[in-house]
Amino acid sequence: MKKNSLMKVFMNGLLNENPTFRLLLGMCPTLAVSTAAGNGLGMGLSTTFVLVFANLVISLLRKMIPEKVRIPSFVVVIATFVTIIDLLIKAFVPALSSSLGIYIPLIVVNCIIFARAESFAFKNAPMPSIVDGLGMGLGFTCSLTLLSSVREIIGSGTWFGMQIMPASYKPMAIIVSPSGGFLTLGILILIVNAIVNAYGKHKKAKEGIA
Amino acid sequence: MSNIMLIVIGSVLVNNYVMSQFLGICPFLGVSKKVETAVGMGMAVTFVMGLAALFTYFIQAYVLVPLKLEYMQTIAFILVIAVLVQIVEIALKKISPALYQALGVYLPLITTNCAVLGMALLNAREGYNLVESVVNGVASALGFTLSIVLFASIRERLASSNMPKWMDGFPGALITAGLMALAFQGFSGLI
Numbered sequence: 001m002k003k004n005s006l007m008k009v010f011m012n013g014l015l016n017e018n019p020t021f022r023l024l025l026g027m028c029p030t031l032a033v034s035t036a037a038g039n040g041l042g043m044g045l046s047t048t049f050v051l052v053f054a055n056l057v058i059s060l061l062r063k064m065i066p067e068k069v070r071i072p073s074f075v076v077v078i079a080t081f082v083t084i085i086d087l088l089i090k091a092f093v094p095a096l097s098s099s100l101g102i103y104i105p106l107i108v109v110n111c112i113i114f115a116r117a118e119s120f121a122f123k124n125a126p127m128p129s130i131v132d133g134l135g136m137g138l139g140f141t142c143s144l145t146l147l148s149s150v151r152e153i154i155g156s157g158t159w160f161g162m163q164i165m166p167a168s169y170k171p172m173a174i175i176v177s178p179s180g181g182f183l184t185l186g187i188l189i190l191i192v193n194a195i196v197n198a199y200g201k202h203k204k205a206k207e208g209i210a
Numbered sequence: 211m212s213n214i215m216l217i218v219i220g221s222v223l224v225n226n227y228v229m230s231q232f233l234g235i236c237p238f239l240g241v242s243k244k245v246e247t248a249v250g251m252g253m254a255v256t257f258v259m260g261l262a263a264l265f266t267y268f269i270q271a272y273v274l275v276p277l278k279l280e281y282m283q284t285i286a287f288i289l290v291i292a293v294l295v296q297i298v299e300i301a302l303k304k305i306s307p308a309l310y311q312a313l314g315v316y317l318p319l320i321t322t323n324c325a326v327l328g329m330a331l332l333n334a335r336e337g338y339n340l341v342e343s344v345v346n347g348v349a350s351a352l353g354f355t356l357s358i359v360l361f362a363s364i365r366e367r368l369a370s371s372n373m374p375k376w377m378d379g380f381p382g383a384l385i386t387a388g389l390m391a392l393a394f395q396g397f398s399g400l401i
Contacts (some may be wrong), residue, residue: 024380027239028324032232071321075292087281103329105284109324111236178230179391186384190376197238 006131013135019112020143021192026112029103030144033179037160041141042096043103045088050081050107055133056119057081062122074117075108084198112140117154151175151184164181214345217338219400221349229355229394234325238358239383241316243369244396246258249361250356254316258298259326262291263347266330267340287330292321326355361390 019025029047033039057075058079065073076188086104097104107113116136121129152158153177157165165171174180227233234255241251267288274280299317302310320326329350332344364386373382 009344024239027235028232031235032342037348040232046231065216071254072289072292075321076285078289081285083281086284102335105331106324106328108231108284108288109327111322158292172394177391178232179395181232182384182388184386186381187295190381193381194376 004036005051006128008056008133009128010135011136013084013132014139014142018139018143018192019136019146021189024189025115026110029106029110030147031178031185032103033047033100034144034148034151034181034184035155035176036099036146036158037149039096039099042089042093042146043100044137044141046085046100046104046143046171047107047110047112047123047140049085049194050078050111051116051137052130052133053081054078054113055116055129056126058117058121059124059126065122070118070122074114078113078117079108115173147185147188150188151180154184155180164187189205212315214342217342218349221346222353222356223397224400225330226353226394226397227304227350227358228354229235230390231328231329231353234323234354237319237323238354238361238387239380239381240324241319242358242362242365242383243368245362246315247361248357248358250312251316251319252351252358255320255323255325255354256293256312256351257313258291258320259329259347259351260344261267261298262294262326262330263333264340265290265294265339267333267343270334273339283331283334284327288327291330295321325350357390358396361387364390 013019017023020027020030026047029043052064054074054077058074061073061077082105087095087105089100089104118133120132124132141173149159153164154172154196157169157171158162173181175184221227225231228235237251237255269290270283270288274286275281279286297319299310302313302317302394333346336346338346340365365383368382368386376387378395
């Protein structure tokens with residue numbers, strides 16, 4: 001593998017196939033924990049951890065796992081790493097563990113991890129698989145942090161727990177409520193799509209001239 | 211009895227899995243273009259969640275707790291659910307081909323439906339007994355069915371209406387879901 005193509009794999013997860021905004025995978029944790037920026041970041045990093053290690057192990061085992069039982073095998077590998085991160089968070093960051101609640105064990109059924117195991121790690125060597133997991137995981141982390149920052153700033157007037165809006169600002173509680181999650185995500189996807197489309201047109205126009 | 215009623219109302223309306231707990235969003239957004247498929251998905255989920263509640267209760271109460279293996283909960287539950295879905299699929303094919311025809315395509319999707327695993331974990335966390343667990347499983351699944359069928363009906367109407375182009379697809383669907391969730395928040399005073 002050339003360095004160049006590893007970079008490509010990494011950027012693919014971060015931008016082109018960003019799991020949240022472009023592929024719409026892993027919506028449950030995205031909507032549920034994005035009420036505060038700290039939660040979003042914590043969830044994103046935990047998912048990244050699981051993605052990288054699950055991708056690595058599945059890639060190493062890809063020649064040993066028979067095609068027919070691959071799904072149960074993926075489940076066991078993924079569930080193992082989820083249990084590890086669950087126990088680690090409980091031990092070292094108990095505050096995060098109580099605010100994320102059952103959504104940490106639910107990383108097991110996050111479709112991003114399954115999708116990457118099935119479509120990438122099962123077909124590629126360990127090194128690109130780790131990079132793919134890292135790119136996808138960081139793409140997920142970035143979009144989750146962005147979404148939760150928007151919701152926290154508008155909905156509670158704070159960012160990572162710090163007061164950043166002026167004291168006279170009345171927080172819009174609706175944005176941190178469940179319905180606000182759907183609305184904010186819908187509007188953010190709209191904006192991202194608009195940017196991507198505009199960029200695509202710009203690129204096409206440029207190529208047309210050249 | 212009042213306890214059971216509280217669980218039912220709580221899971222169907224107040225703490226609706228889709229609308230207030232964000233469990234099962236993937237099928238909610240994925241298979242909600244037509245009312246017919248939404249009903250099929252809802253029925254399949256209800257069937258599996260009732261059984262999963264029963265089995266995970268036994269695993270929790272008679273295997274994990276006595277052996278002090280609670281930390282293996284996630285792995286044990288997801289395996290039980292995956293196996294259960296497979297068995298249901300095979301059994302349904304033999305016993306009732308008609309039902310299999312109706313639900314078959316949705317069954318494999320249910321393993322990764324976080325509503326099932328979420329329900330099992332919540333049951334264990336709340337310390338529900340056998341009856342309460344099964345009631346909670348079925349009621350949550352009915353809540354899921356209610357919201358996905360309502361959502362599919364709205365989307366069917368929207369498909370034939372004149373939406374702005376930039377709202378088409380997911381942004382429009384998410385905003386619709388947001389407005390629905392707002393309506394469901396109205397139930398929060400019930401309990």
